[in-house]
Amino acid sequence: MPKSKFELIYIDIKRKIESQEYNYQDLLPSENTLSRNYKCTRNTIRRAIQSLVSEGYVQTMHGIGVRVIYQPVDQNTFTIGGIESFQESAARNHRESKTKVIQFTELIVDERIAKHSGFPIGTELYYIQRVRYLDGKPLILDINMFLKSLIPNLTKQIAEKSIYEYLENELGxxxxxxxxxxxxxxxxxxxxxxxxxxxxxxxxVISNQTYNSDGILFEYTKSRHRPDYFCFQDTATRKRTSS
Amino acid sequence: MPKSKFELIYIDIKRKIESQEYNYQDLLPSENTLSRNYKCTRNTIRRAIQSLVSEGYVQTMHGIGVRVIYQPVDQNTFTIGGIESFQESAARNHRESKTKVIQFTELIVDERIAKHSGFPIGTELYYIQRVRYLDGKPLILDINMFLKSLIPNLTKQIAEKSIYEYLENELGxxxxxxxxxxxxxxxxxxxxxxxxxxxxxxxxVISNQTYNSDGILFEYTKSRHRPDYFCFQDTATRKRTSS
DNA sequence: CTCTTATACTTGTTTAAACAAGTTCTATAT
DNA sequence: ATATAGAACTTGTTTAAACAAGTATAAGAG
Known part of the structure; x- marks a missing residue:
């Protein structure tokens, strides 16, 4: 519950960037200044900044400073990015969501499925097909495969609401x-x-392998998205300038 | 040139995972063991491991260890991921590449272009259209916009080879x-x-904003990919288990 | 005026240590 | 035999310090 210090700092700086207290192309205060302000060491500041770098909020420049490269995006389309359930994305984009289960059955992994899902042959799975509605429009056809041994009592009723909520809140x-x-x-x-x-x-089509906190692959999903409402976001950073 | 210690360790462990010296679902040696083996502190090991986490090679488990979750992928399709030029991707996938420039002109940013490119109105750009061939097949239509003020002498000849190579090797x-x-x-x-x-x-369509080492947006590109040869890869990690 | 140099900044890397917190096994007490 | 407690591991967080390396500015030499 009590978040770590570097995470609180990360959240605070992120907020200041999003609210344009720090503007696009500005330099952040230096690491030494920030460590004085937040009453922590430079290491803790650097860790917070690293999170911002990986999300494309800032970019560090050796000997110069840390530049803000965040630009606000317009919220027209239904964007996907990070790890998020359909429900969470819908809430973040301020849309109303609904789910219809069109198939709920079980399955044993054969060679063909093993190859692209990553599950070993013979694994017992739930096989679920669901249509996802946003503001009444059918946008996504989800084809889920969940590891049966890890999710004892999955039902059609749960699939109609939110499987992720069940996994996280009920099963921990x-x-x-x-x-x-x-x-x-x-x-x-x-x-x-x-x-x-x-x-x-x-x-x-987004094909998705999901690992739980034990490092076990427990889900393989194909989400088939209607083209006119599909937008996938990503930020990549190069490791090094030269060899 | 001389890479840092944590990066050498990162590369070495990555190699051991890819060559299956450390297998899928294995635990890595503990951080203390690794720090003895590589003759460095735990911090340096942890930094190397963090890189592996962000690339989806391993996953850390509090109190337990670091689990390998890397599974080799089949190299059928032309995959995209990380920051890579077309040429580099082609080389990595062992394909022969060719580029044909179909338009090479200049452009001043208007309101419409400013909105999705991120360039301010009035900016002078190069506007280039190129067809990318892989093994003789036309796969990608690239529409590039480059900041003219940062790239003084871009020519059609350079665009036919590799603009990125020119930027990195010639302009530094x-x-x-x-x-x-x-x-x-x-x-x-x-x-x-x-x-x-x-x-x-x-x-x-991959829409791409690229920032150089000064944090300056210098490129906006739309890469229009033929569906049958398109594959975009990504790894995401959740920050925290609970609030 | 121009070039060089010193210096005072910036971020980047690494070491060292301490403690917190989660997991697993073992020895002890009941 | 069965719980409980503790020890011995694991990763997670934070502090502190030193030095390396890149950048800008100001002082001084020519």
Whole structure:
């Protein structure tokens, strides 16, 4: 519950950037100044700054300072980024969400599924198909596979609300790492049936492997997104200037 | 040139994971063991491990250890991830690349372009359109905008080879942060003309803002990818278990 | 006026140590 | 036999200090 010092500092600086107390292209106060202000060591400040770097808020410059490169984004489209459930994204974008379960069954992993899911052959899974609605519009077709051995009593009722909420609040499981691929695939009959695709003949697919806090792969999901409401965000930083 | 200690350790452990000296689901040797082996402090080890965490190679578990969650990926598709030029990606995927410049002109930023590129109105830019071929197939239509004031003598000849190589090797500029959005858009006449889209009526678009080592936005690029050869990879980690 | 040099900043790397907190196993008391 | 408590591990957080290395400015030499 009581967050660590570097995290509080990170949150505070982030807030100051978002509220434009520190403006785009400004330099932050120097690490020594910040460590005096926040009454901590330079190390703790550096750790907070590192988090901001990895999220594309600032960029450090050796011998010069730390430059703010955050620019506010317009909230038109339904953006995805970081680890977030559909429910959380909907709330963050101030939209109303609904979920319809169209299939709820079980499955044993064969060679074909093993290859792209990362689950070993023979693993018992829940296999769930759900349509996700945002403000009444069907936007996403989720195809979830959950490790049965880790999630004892998953039901259709839970799937209709939020599986992640169940995992985190009821089972005390926590999600740590998410490996994702974004591709574009041809539409299938199921897509056409449940999503209002107009005349689009392909859609965006996020394939997702999720690991819990024990480092166990417990979920593989394909989220099939209607193109007109799809936006995936990302920030990358280069490690080094030269070899 | 002489890399830092933590980076050498990071590279060494990464190599051991990729060569499966440390296997999927294994625990790494403890931080204290590693610090003895590499003759450094625990801090330096922890820094190396942090890099591995952010790339989805390992996951730390409080009180338990550091678990390897790396699984080798099959190199069928042309994957994108991290900051990489087209040339570099091609080399990494062992493909032959070619570039054709179809437009090379200049441009002054108006309100519409300012809004999505992040450049201020009135900025002078190079405007370049290029088709990227991989193994003879046209896969990507790149629409580049480069800040003219930072790149004095960009020519069509350079654009035909590699602009990034020119920036890094000739101008000594270094690329640090890249903010990206992935969307799916309807095809345009130009897409249809230059990419062999068969009957796809949309394609994957990576919109890219790139910042140099001075924290200056110097590039905005839209890369329009043929769906059948598009794969974007990403790893995300959750910050905290609970509030 | 121009160039060099010193110096006072900035961030980057590494060491060392202490304590907090989570997990696992073992010895002890009941 | 079964709990409980403790010891011995693990990773997580924070402090403190020193030095390296890049950048800017101001003082001084030519």
């Amino acid at each position: 499981m926590s999600i740590v790492t998410s490996k994702r691929k974004v591709t574009v695939e041809r539409i299938t009959e199921i897509d056409e049936k449940y999503l209002e695709l107009n005349d689009y003949n392909c859609l965006a | 500029m270094s690329i640090v942060t890249s903010k990206r959005k992935v969307t799916v858009e309807r095809i345009t006449e130009i897409d249809e003309k230059y990419l062999e889209l068969n009957d796809y009526n949309c394609l994957a």
